[in-house]
Amino acid sequence: MDLKHDIRESLARRRQRPLVLEVRDALEEMILVGEIAAGERLNEAALAEQLGVSRGPVREAARSLEREGLVEAVANEGVYVRRLSPQDGLELYDLRAMIAGYLCAAVAERGDAAVAAELEDFHAAMGRAMEAGDEATYFDLNLSFHDRIAEAAALPRARALYVSLGKEVRLMRLKVLTGPEALRQSYREHARIVEAIVAGDGEGARVAGAAHHASGKQRLLDRLRQERGACHAQAGHADPAPGEGRAVEPKTDLGRIT
Amino acid sequence: MDLKHDIRESLARRRQRPLVLEVRDALEEMILVGEIAAGERLNEAALAEQLGVSRGPVREAARSLEREGLVEAVANEGVYVRRLSPQDGLELYDLRAMIAGYLCAAVAERGDAAVAAELEDFHAAMGRAMEAGDEATYFDLNLSFHDRIAEAAALPRARALYVSLGKEVRLMRLKVLTGPEALRQSYREHARIVEAIVAGDGEGARVAGAAHHASGKQRLLDRLRQERGACHAQAGHADPAPGEGRAVEPKTDLGRIT
């Protein structure tokens, strides 16, 4: 209900922002935060009422989110928060790795000393957070670090893609950057990236950036294996044929992907 | 006007396809074909009437196209067919090259003999078209060839991205694959791709696929230089400071592309 307040307020402040954008942001947030779970349907009327708007903007926002890959629409039935299979997740990591490499290379080749210094500062701060064992701070700084690179590359399409894929990844709701070893590894990889950028080594930056994300993929793989194992062990419940662990089709079987 | 007929007809045939999808396809076609020029505004009411629907579905379709990068919306003003700067075009080619490489590698590593054989057939047919100097046929086969690869890779997100980026590229309306030399070069590069896929050489396929698209980018660059040269020669009009040639104001001087 306070969401409604939020929207109305920001609406009053700046009338030039169309409702559909507010609604899109609100829906995106709900989805990414898990307030609307994966596989769940978005009820237009309910959401419209909750947000204090009519259904039109909600529908438009949903279309937007559909193209971005956060939801999928089924005719005459509704839009569902997308549910990612492990394969989908791995594919997303691959794509993100490639684009990250592209962005890092661009930053390095651009050779902007100010940006390089800024990244070094970020890296130093992350080092301190790591030493202090402050995972939350490290996590935030990590986000900013990569955002800054994406921005500094001056490649708008690639940046948008990178951000968008990042949101999609979040749909899996698997925390991958946890534990002191993971942090340490991340830190080392960041060092490589910063080094290459400072040195103006485009190819090196590409490789370092891609490798960094690839190791994230590796941790995801480990985590998936571990989850699958735990699932089997703790319940042994009718886990439908391994490799088909997608489940929760919106309705018929339009859902199963794998 | 016959578009209206088309839509109504297909609507009557299969009622399960929401209007917004028909409208989206129609708009996309209009844009890609150039019926609505780059920089032009999409008039909701006019389009709605032309297509025989109300403005709701048109608006939804526009949002969809916006996320795909074919149009950009300005608040209280309208949505405009996106106008690509040369930089945008080059960035699109880079992204497409990376993703193409990723797809080719996946196909090669999948090692599906039937797909490999199919691609060899395509390639042979393209060779015949090239010998016959039949550019149109070569062009179509080229499309199918790459579509087939994208499909066979079984990477849905990457494929969607590849297709989407391809549409964006078309916004530039620059024919890059023309002339016997270009065809011959394309054919040679295809040969490398097919070779690597047949051999199951993932890394080789990636490199070959990326290189193929990179040479497309090179041709684009040449073409841009040539256009710029011609433009300067014939008019010498106030070309705003090179490096700032991005522009893309939807309103004022929407018109010049470089």
Place this chain on the structure above:
DNA sequence: GAATTGTAGATTGTCAACAATATTCTGTTG
């Protein structure tokens, strides 16, 4: 008792009207 058909409720699909905003044209003034 199981399967099937019919009906009621809920939800999405579409539309047309109204409100808000931007653009254009015209008349006035310096």
Place this chain on the structure above:
DNA sequence: CAACAGAATATTGTTGACAATCTACAATTC
């Protein structure tokens, strides 16, 4: 004649209502 103010017009933003469709449940039939 140029520049500006203001009205007229065109266009987008938003809404509530209606139609079409689907889901779930109950009654009926074999």
